[in-house]
Amino acid sequence: MNRKLASAGAILACAAVAAGCGSSGGGSTGGSTVAGVGNNAKTVTPDMAKNAKGNVTWCIGKDTTGAFAQVVKLYNAQGQAHVKLLELPTSADQQRSQLEQREQAKSPECDVLGMDVIWTAEFAAQGWLRDVTPAIQARASEFIPSTVNTAKINGKDWAIPFNTNAGFLYYNTSKVHQAPTTWQQAFQVAKSSGGLGIQGARYEGLTVNFLEMLYSNGGSVLSSDGKKATIDSPQAQQVLTFLQQGVKNGAIPKSASTWMEEESRNAWQSGKVALLRNWPYVYALAKQAHVKFNLEPLPKWQGGSSASVLGGYNLGISTYSKNPGGALSFINFATGPAAQKKFFIKSSLPAVLTQTYNDPAVKKAQPFAPQLLTAVQQGKPRPVSPVYTQISEAIYKNVYSALWNGESPSTALKNAQNQITKALQTF
Amino acid sequence: MSAAQATVAARPRRRRSEISERRLAAYLVSPSLIVIALVAAYPIGYAIWLSLNQYSVIHPGLSRWVGLDNYRDALTSADFWSAVKTTFIFTAISVTLELVLGLIMALLMHSAFRGRAVLRAVVLVPWAVLTVGVAMMWKTIFDPDLGFINQVFQALHLPGAHTVWLGQSGWAMAAMIFADVWKTAPFMALLLLAGLQVIPDDVYEAAKVDGATAWQRFVSITLPLLRPAILVALIFRTLDALRIFDLPYVLTQGANGTTTLSLYAYQQLTANRLIGPGSALAVLTFIIVMAVSFLYIRLVGGNIRALADEK
Numbered sequence: 001m002n003r004k005l006a007s008a009g010a011i012l013a014c015a016a017v018a019a020g021c022g023s024s025g026g027g028s029t030g031g032s033t034v035a036g037v038g039n040n041a042k043t044v045t046p047d048m049a050k051n052a053k054g055n056v057t058w059c060i061g062k063d064t065t066g067a068f069a070q071v072v073k074l075y076n077a078q079g080q081a082h083v084k085l086l087e088l089p090t091s092a093d094q095q096r097s098q099l100e101q102r103e104q105a106k107s108p109e110c111d112v113l114g115m116d117v118i119w120t121a122e123f124a125a126q127g128w129l130r131d132v133t134p135a136i137q138a139r140a141s142e143f144i145p146s147t148v149n150t151a152k153i154n155g156k157d158w159a160i161p162f163n164t165n166a167g168f169l170y171y172n173t174s175k176v177h178q179a180p181t182t183w184q185q186a187f188q189v190a191k192s193s194g195g196l197g198i199q200g201a202r203y204e205g206l207t208v209n210f211l212e213m214l215y216s217n218g219g220s221v222l223s224s225d226g227k228k229a230t231i232d233s234p235q236a237q238q239v240l241t242f243l244q245q246g247v248k249n250g251a252i253p254k255s256a257s258t259w260m261e262e263e264s265r266n267a268w269q270s271g272k273v274a275l276l277r278n279w280p281y282v283y284a285l286a287k288q289a290h291v292k293f294n295l296e297p298l299p300k301w302q303g304g305s306s307a308s309v310l311g312g313y314n315l316g317i318s319t320y321s322k323n324p325g326g327a328l329s330f331i332n333f334a335t336g337p338a339a340q341k342k343f344f345i346k347s348s349l350p351a352v353l354t355q356t357y358n359d360p361a362v363k364k365a366q367p368f369a370p371q372l373l374t375a376v377q378q379g380k381p382r383p384v385s386p387v388y389t390q391i392s393e394a395i396y397k398n399v400y401s402a403l404w405n406g407e408s409p410s411t412a413l414k415n416a417q418n419q420i421t422k423a424l425q426t427f
Numbered sequence: 428m429s430a431a432q433a434t435v436a437a438r439p440r441r442r443r444s445e446i447s448e449r450r451l452a453a454y455l456v457s458p459s460l461i462v463i464a465l466v467a468a469y470p471i472g473y474a475i476w477l478s479l480n481q482y483s484v485i486h487p488g489l490s491r492w493v494g495l496d497n498y499r500d501a502l503t504s505a506d507f508w509s510a511v512k513t514t515f516i517f518t519a520i521s522v523t524l525e526l527v528l529g530l531i532m533a534l535l536m537h538s539a540f541r542g543r544a545v546l547r548a549v550v551l552v553p554w555a556v557l558t559v560g561v562a563m564m565w566k567t568i569f570d571p572d573l574g575f576i577n578q579v580f581q582a583l584h585l586p587g588a589h590t591v592w593l594g595q596s597g598w599a600m601a602a603m604i605f606a607d608v609w610k611t612a613p614f615m616a617l618l619l620l621a622g623l624q625v626i627p628d629d630v631y632e633a634a635k636v637d638g639a640t641a642w643q644r645f646v647s648i649t650l651p652l653l654r655p656a657i658l659v660a661l662i663f664r665t666l667d668a669l670r671i672f673d674l675p676y677v678l679t680q681g682a683n684g685t686t687t688l689s690l691y692a693y694q695q696l697t698a699n700r701l702i703g704p705g706s707a708l709a710v711l712t713f714i715i716v717m718a719v720s721f722l723y724i725r726l727v728g729g730n731i732r733a734l735a736d737e738k
Contacts, residue, residue: 034485093697122700127487202682255571257594257682263570272572386485390699400682404594426484426701 031152032384033226037124038154043131044317044324046138052081052329054322059099060114060313062090065347071339078333081326092116103128103318111321112331115159117150117381118388120314124151124158125386129316133157135328142337144373147352150381151314158316160331163349165279165311166375167212168295168368170286175274179296183213183242186275186299187251195273196246197264200256200403206396208309209277211382213239215307216300221383221391221420229420231395232413239301240402240409247403257404279311280350283368295368297375310379312350344369350376387423394419471713478706497707507708510691511715513684517600518668521607525664526657528608529615534649536616537623547620554613562677565606569593569678599683603674611667615660622656623649662723669716688712 063069063085072083086109088095096119102110103126115123123129136148136157147161169186171179175193180186190196199205211221219235222228246252253273256264261278268276269289276282277298286293300306315334317327333339340351345365350372356362357373366372383391398416401407481493501507536547553561568575569592580588592598626649634644672689679685681694692712696705 097697122484125485125487202680254589254594255591257591258571258679267572270573387699390701393694393699405596405683423699 031149031155032121032222032381033224034121034125034153034384034386037121037158037386038131038156041127041129041131041156042319042324043134044328045134046328048325049135049329049332050325052323052326054081054326056081056083056111056323056326056330057086057109058083058112058114058330058334059086059088059102059110060112060315061092061095062087064090067343067347067349070346071334071342074339075330075333081323081329083326083330086110088114099123103320106320108318108320108322110318111323111327113159113316113318114162115314115316117310117312117314118392120151120159120316121153121384121388122386123316124153128319129158130319130321130324131156131158132160132317132328135332136160139332142353142355144352144354144376146310146377146379146381147312150310150312150384151316153384159314160316160335161352162313162315162331162335163343164352164376164379165350166308166372166379167208167277167298168280168282168308168371168375169298170268170276170278170282170293170295172268172271172274173292173294179294180275180299182302183216183299184302187242187246190246190251190273190275191249193274194271195253195256195275196251197259197268197273197276197278198252198256199260199264199277200252200400201258201260201263202396202400203260204392204396205260206399207392208311208382210239210243210395210399211309211380212277212298212307213243213301215309215380216298216304218301218304221395222385222424226383226385227424229417229424231420232417236413237409240399240412243399244402244409252403257400280366280368280372281348283366284348295371297371297378306375306378308375308379310376310381312352385424387426390423390426391420394423474706474709474713477702478704478710480703482700482702484700493703497704498711500704501707501711506686506691507711509684510686510688513600514669514671514687514689514715517604517607517671517687518665521604521611522661522664522668524604524608525612525615526661528612529619529660530657532612532616533619533623536620550613550616552613553610554617556610558610558673559677561606561610562674565602565609565674566593566678569602593679594683596683599679599685603678603685606674606678607668607671611664615664618660618663619653619656622653626652658723662720665723666716666720669719670712688715 058068058072060068068085068087072085075083088098095114096116099110099113099115103113103123113123113129120129133156136143140148143161144164147164148157150161151157151159169179176189180189186196198209200209214220214231214236217235217239219233219239220230223230243252247254247256253267255267259267264273264276265278265282265285267273268278268282269286269291283295297306298308315331317324317331321327335352337353337355340353340356341359341362343349344351344356344362348366351357351362354373357369363369382388385391394416398407398412398419401415402409402412478497479492479494480490481497483489532550536543536550556564567573571577571589571591571594574592576592577588577590580586580590590598592602630648630652631644634648639647670689671687672693675681675685675687675690676693681687681690686694688708689712692705692708695701695708699705
């Protein structure tokens with residue numbers, strides 16, 4: 001492991017060019033490596049949360065179902081620290097820039113930061129997060145391990161998972177009688193039954209769709225030390241060629257080039273496509289629409305293993321917080337069994353604790369909970385990198401060209417490889 | 428406001444020396460100059476300064492002076508030039524179509540008929556809708572499965588009922604232009620209508636007496652006298668079109684050759700957090716828009732003054 005290397009002062013010498021620092025390959029079971037993350041970070045330990053007092057502000061995206069406010073109320077009733085909920089806009093981009101502005105100004109306003117899993121690395125790299133490794137370790141057995149990995153960099157934990165998300169394969173049971181277990185089968189079935197709905201527009205969703213197949217085929221985006229792009233690989237070539245053929249032979253409809261989550265759901269619900277790759281939120285809506293359907297964790301690549309890409313939010317403690325103990329006390333509560341159950345049932349925010357999925361009340365409210373647990377356990381984080389958005393852009397732009405504009409998979413992957421390499425060098 | 432104050436305040440001081448009057452004028456305009464400096468000059472200057480630096484998303488608080496590197500990178504990248512091309516194609520086609528349609532609409536609204544007031548109000552509705560709203564609406568209309576256009580094609584048994592309008596290079600641009608023309612032709616019409624209304628009726632009457640046909644009246648009277656209004660409308664619309672952002676952002680996210688300059692700068696700056704290169708793109712966009720407006724003013728500004736003098 002290169003934990004020692006990363007935390008050594010020597011890293012500062014080559015901090016100027018992140019990609020240029022040499023270190024032996026990772027080999028760690030989870031988490032990612034990013035040069036420079038973790039130098040001089042303040043650490044939060046579990047005992048700081050004991051006898052928490054004072055005020056804590058929780059900054060997170062809009063509380064659309066009222067569950068956040070309810071949990072805050074329950075926590076405040078315990079008579080420890082007093083938590084105030086500060087709602088950020090609904091749009092994820094807006095949330096990110098609101099948090100960034102506060103952190104850049106070293107504002108102590110937000111003690112607990114609600115971050116999309118894909119920004120966590122950037123926030124850690126900027127030195128805005130406290131190291132919560134001891135706090136995670138104290139509760140390690142409670143969490144689904146894959147969710148913790150979305151915030152693990154250089155062997156340290158930078159945030160505590162708050163909710164998660166994983167892709168499912170939905171299928172219309174009047175057209176498809178048995179769930180395909182491989183992507184190859186799924187495309188065969190799709191060809192004869194009206195198609196597979198994917199998120200094919202040029203945006204983050206296409207990256208997710210592509211990564212799920214890539215991961216399942218054993219491919220990767222970054223080397224285990226996080227310093228090199230590895231997307232231009234035979235595995236990626238196979239996946240991209242396979243997808244391109246799927247578009248050509250009608251397994252994926254042409255209109256998917258403009259589909260995001262909602263468009264693909266509408267196409268599936270209205271019967272235009274028989275199969276659909278989408279998030280758990282589709283479940284309740286499809287039930288309401290009286291669609292006859294079933295769902296399974298995503299198929300796997302022939303000869304590979306199943307892999308969904310994880311979504312969801314993490315909670316971090318701001319470096320500039322004046323009350324890290326209170327912040328941790330509240331995070332432990334919000335990620336604890338009672339609150340997680342509430343969020344899952346009331347807001348359909350999938351829990352990060354294994355036990356929540358076995359709760360009878362949860363199973364009753366969200367009957368797909370067992371499949372979701374499997375999907376999340378098999379889930380993989382998107383590349384944990386401070387330049388994730390650039391990496392993702394390099395992926396979806398080039399995959400889009402290959403799928404819809406006839407670019408050859410080898411050219412597309414070469415371009416993606418170059419763009420990711422350039423992004424990793426972003427000074 | 429300050430100009431009005433200046434005339435009022437200056438009157439009793441007429442006997443004082445020229446210099447103090449000038450100084451007074453300077454004092455009086457200074458608040459507006461300060462406000463302009465704060466709201467316009469400072470952000471522009473700051474953007475230029477940012478564009479000469481490189482900021483990191485990897486290392487906290489690190490920045491370094493890179494001179495014109497960001498500009499060099501932008502000017503040598505294929506993405507930048509394709510964005511320039513997209514922006515200019517969009518501007519040229521949409522503004523031309525808007526001018527023609529706007530002129531037709533203005534002439535219709537100008538002629539006297541029953542229900543003219545209602546028509547004027549109705550025609551302006553698209554312009555009153557927020558551009559983002561318009562973009563959302565057209566996105567739904569162009570939807571390949573549930574969209575209005577393909578439904579109509581299907582109902583009429585026309586070919587192309589399964590076209591993915593926003594998923595193909597040529598059509599995506601066409602859809603974007605269509606949506607823009609739909610929204611802003613009424614604005615063009617409004618500006619031109621104002622121009623039409625100041626043309627005195629007796630000119631037309633004199634022409635009629637001389638036996639000029641309707642076409643002759645249009646070509647020899649309406650068009651020349653409308654020229655100042657046309658030019659003003661063109662400047663407005665061209666500068667607007669060069670900055671187009673909302674339509675491609677909502678319709679295609681820049682896919683299929685619809686990444687305009689503003690969208691490209693936004694992607695680099697906001698999504699990718701490339702503050703230096705993104706600012707350089709923003710400054711380049713600013714320079715292009717400035718250059719085009721200078722060109723217009725040079726070519727056209729004198730014209731407007733000459734025309735005004737003639738009157």
